[in-house]
Amino acid sequence: MIAQGIWAHDLGTRVVFPRTAPRFAPTIYILYARSHLTQVFSHSLSALSFLVLTQVQQHTSMALRSLVARKSLGLGFQSKAKILAVGSTAHSRGFQTFSLPDLPYDYGALEPAISGEIMQLHHQKHHQTYVTNYNKALEQLHDAIAKGDAAAVVKLQSAIKFNGGGHVNHSIFWKNLTPVGVRGGEPPHGSLGWAIDTNFGSMEALVQKINAEGAALQGSGWVWLALDKELKKLVVETTANQDPLVTKGPTLVPLLGIDVWEHAYYLQYKNVRPDYLKNIWKVINWKYASEVYEKESP
Ligand SMILES: [Fe+2]
Numbered sequence: 001m002i003a004q005g006i007w008a009h010d011l012g013t014r015v016v017f018p019r020t021a022p023r024f025a026p027t028i029y030i031l032y033a034r035s036h037l038t039q040v041f042s043h044s045l046s047a048l049s050f051l052v053l054t055q056v057q058q059h060t061s062m063a064l065r066s067l068v069a070r071k072s073l074g075l076g077f078q079s080k081a082k083i084l085a086v087g088s089t090a091h092s093r094g095f096q097t098f099s100l101p102d103l104p105y106d107y108g109a110l111e112p113a114i115s116g117e118i119m120q121l122h123h124q125k126h127h128q129t130y131v132t133n134y135n136k137a138l139e140q141l142h143d144a145i146a147k148g149d150a151a152a153v154v155k156l157q158s159a160i161k162f163n164g165g166g167h168v169n170h171s172i173f174w175k176n177l178t179p180v181g182v183r184g185g186e187p188p189h190g191s192l193g194w195a196i197d198t199n200f201g202s203m204e205a206l207v208q209k210i211n212a213e214g215a216a217l218q219g220s221g222w223v224w225l226a227l228d229k230e231l232k233k234l235v236v237e238t239t240a241n242q243d244p245l246v247t248k249g250p251t252l253v254p255l256l257g258i259d260v261w262e263h264a265y266y267l268q269y270k271n272v273r274p275d276y277l278k279n280i281w282k283v284i285n286w287k288y289a290s291e292v293y294e295k296e297s298p
Pocket residue numbers: 122126170259261263264
């Protein structure tokens with residue numbers, strides 16, 4: 001009936017199922033759609049898109065749930081199925097939940113740039129809270145749509161954006177870091193290195209720009225190095241709170257995201273955010289950024 005576009009991240013979303021149907025079964029669906037699901041899942045959460053559709057025919061939803069279940073392995077998705085009895089008919093309905101991804105290194109592995117205490121709290125407490133609240137909001141959304149409660153659906157959008165954005169952003173952030181002994185801080189070579197020189201003049205100029213914009217960001221948020229696929233150039237962007245990069249443009253691909261929330265540095269750097277930004281470059285994983293760039297560059 002009505003497609004509720006809740007939130008979309010990254011390169012644009014392609015809906016792979018009908019937005020409308022001639023007859024409506026009493027059921028609802030939350031779903032994720034993007035053209036290269038396998039690529040996304042095997043690569044990162046950097047290209048994650050969400051749509052919420054309401055009242056799609058039951059036979060269509062069954063096929064979609066089957067598709068998503070097959071595609072969701074390995075990305076922190078967990079399928080949660082509920083069996084509801086409606087009259088004498090049992091209807092199966094399901095929605096996707098998310099789980100906290102493991103870090104690819106130990107909590108203390110980024111010291112002295114980022115302390116183990118910060119990493120542990122950041123991952124186990126902050127990121128976990130986004131995941132927990134995101135799943136809670138999705139479940140409430142699922143129920144609100146089932147009840148046809150339009151006001152409740154709209155009310156939940158901010159919680160989905162904030163907590164879903166927190167989950168997406170932090171999932172990228174962990175991959176943007178690597179210990180010094182595991183290529184941490186090694187500048188990019190190849191095509192990304194050339195692109196940085198072309199777009200910013202030099203790596204030093206890029207670092208200076210990101211540090212300046214990150215330090216100037218008021219309150220909490222993120223500073224990004226992104227590929228603009230439409231303009232075919234690299235750009236530096238900032239987003240407030242937990243807004244994902246897609247909120248600045250559907251053609252932006254995040255190569256590097258730096259968390260400038262106080263929880264990312266305060267225990268070690270107190271209120272001196274510029275020192276945190278200065279030191280984080282020692283553990284930046286340019287290999288990961290290069291891989292994303294080479295895969296996504298036109
Ligand atoms: Fe954070």
